[in-house]
Amino acid sequence: MATATASVPQIRRRSPRIPLTYVVTLVPVAAALNIVGGYINSILHLPIFLDMIGTAVVAIVLGPWWGALVGVITNTVSAFLTGPIALPFAACNVVGALVWGYGVRNLHMGKTFIRYFILNLLVGLFVTLTAVPIYVFVFGGATGHFSDMMTAAFLAMGQNLIVSVFSSNILVSVADKLIAGFVALAIIEALPANLTFNLELIKAQKMRVILFAVIGVVIGIAVMLVAVALTKPA
Amino acid sequence: MEQTKTMAPADTEVKEGLTVGPKEGLGAGIIGLGFLALIMPWASGQIATLDFIKSDAFAILTGAIYVIGILVMISGIVVILQKPESET
Numbered sequence: 671m672a673t674a675t676a677s678v679p680q681i682r683r684r685s686p687r688i689p690l691t692y693v694v695t696l697v698p699v700a701a702a703l704n705i706v707g708g709y710i711n712s713i714l715h716l717p718i719f720l721d722m723i724g725t726a727v728v729a730i731v732l733g734p735w736w737g738a739l740v741g742v743i744t745n746t747v748s749a750f751l752t753g754p755i756a757l758p759f760a761a762c763n764v765v766g767a768l769v770w771g772y773g774v775r776n777l778h779m780g781k782t783f784i785r786y787f788i789l790n791l792l793v794g795l796f797v798t799l800t801a802v803p804i805y806v807f808v809f810g811g812a813t814g815h816f817s818d819m820m821t822a823a824f825l826a827m828g829q830n831l832i833v834s835v836f837s838s839n840i841l842v843s844v845a846d847k848l849i850a851g852f853v854a855l856a857i858i859e860a861l862p863a864n865l866t867f868n869l870e871l872i873k874a875q876k877m878r879v880i881l882f883a884v885i886g887v888v889i890g891i892a893v894m895l896v897a898v899a900l901t902k903p904a
Numbered sequence: 905m906e907q908t909k910t911m912a913p914a915d916t917e918v919k920e921g922l923t924v925g926p927k928e929g930l931g932a933g934i935i936g937l938g939f940l941a942l943i944m945p946w947a948s949g950q951i952a953t954l955d956f957i958k959s960d961a962f963a964i965l966t967g968a969i970y971v972i973g974i975l976v977m978i979s980g981i982v983v984i985l986q987k988p989e990s991e992t
Contacts, residue, residue: 687923733926735933735979742936746943754950758964760940761971764933768978800971808951808967810958 692865693732697740700724704744704763705751712752717816718846721748722797725767726854730780731865734771738764755813758804765800766847769793770854780871787883790851794844798836801843805835817842827899837895845888852880927986934979937972944968 701724708721721744729737741763748756770793773779779789805811811831812818820838825831856874858866948965951957957964 687925690922690924693924733929735926735929735931735982738933738975739929739936742933742940746939749943749947753954754947755954757940757943757947758951758968758971761968761975764937764975804967804971808959808964810956812956814956 688732688865693736696728696732697736697743700728700740701743701747703727704740705747708744708748708756709752715816717842718849719815719842720846720850722763722766722847722850723853723857725763726770726793726850727857727861729767729771730774730854730869730871731858731861733775734768737767737771741767755809758808759801761804762797762800766793766797769796770851774869774871778870780869783872786851786855786872787848790848791844791887793851794840794847797847798840798843801839802832802836805839806832811835815842824895824899827896829899833899837899841888841891841895844891845884848880848884848887930979930982930986934976937976937979941969941972941976944972 703724704721707723708719710716711718711720722741725737725740725744728740742760745756745760745763770789773789773792774786779785805813811821811834817838820841821831821834824834824837829837852874855871858869858871859874944965948961948968951964952959952961959967
């Protein structure tokens with residue numbers, strides 16, 4: 671009997687499965703959080719987006735493709751609430767979910783503060799790389815967001831449309847994703863322990879530290895972009 | 905027998921199969937992308953009617969479908985690379 675037991679191959683789970691009830695609860699709540707954030711942003715005309723906090727939470731806790739689903743739900747519902755402009759940008763939300771999800775869960779980018787900070791910068795970069803073609807080829811460079819003013823400023827400095835849209839979007843996106851990433855971290859800490867026990871994730875930092883870091887990064891990128899824009903091509 | 909009755913709720917759900925993993929997440933993500941592709945013709949028509957939009961509906965639809973198509977290809981690659989959830 672003992673020999674038979676020993677010969678049975680042991681089943682080893684690669685990733686723990688999550689009860690369906692958590693998914694059914696968390697995905698709509700995350701989408702609602704994104705929609706509320708985006709709506710507040712559109713009312714207050716803030717120079718950020720605030721529509722990816724829920725995406726970050728779900729992508730990190732449940733997995734990247736659940737986060738992608740949250741992104742699609744967010745932008746689809748937003749399209750019916752605030753107009754169809756939000757719909758093509760669902761792709762940006764999906765890309766953000768994939769980078770956050772695979773970054774934390776597969777590449778262990780949530781282990782230390784520095785790694786997590788870099789991950790959020792990468793999310794900002796990849797989302798911008800997805801958003802720029804949508805801005806330029808779908809909307810002709812403007813969607814009515816605050817960043818359009820910065821795009822106009824870069825255009826006035828003599829840059830072409832793609833560079834101007836990229837420059838304005840990277841500034842806004844990096845700040846937005848850093849804030850979203852660290853707010854998501856605080857939300858994840860408040861979730862039940864059996865959802866987060868297998869995550870290699872740092873504890874939430876004090877927001878003042880994050881804000882100083884965000885302001886520093888944004889000022890750095892802005893100075894660099896302005897310097898590049900003012901440099902006349904030979 | 906008493907020990908069986910006091911089993912944790914999460915363990916019970918695992919046994920009953922009411923759990924989801926990365927495979928189901930991937931499926932849900934692909935369904936979301938499919939829904940996005942389905943709704944884009946309507947959305948591109950609506951976007952084209954906005955005052956500040958210079959592109960026509962076909963160009964908007966083309967751009968959006970290119971982006972969604974790339975994401976679907978990425979999800980297909982993930983399906984190919986997906987390992988079984990339980991290894992022996």
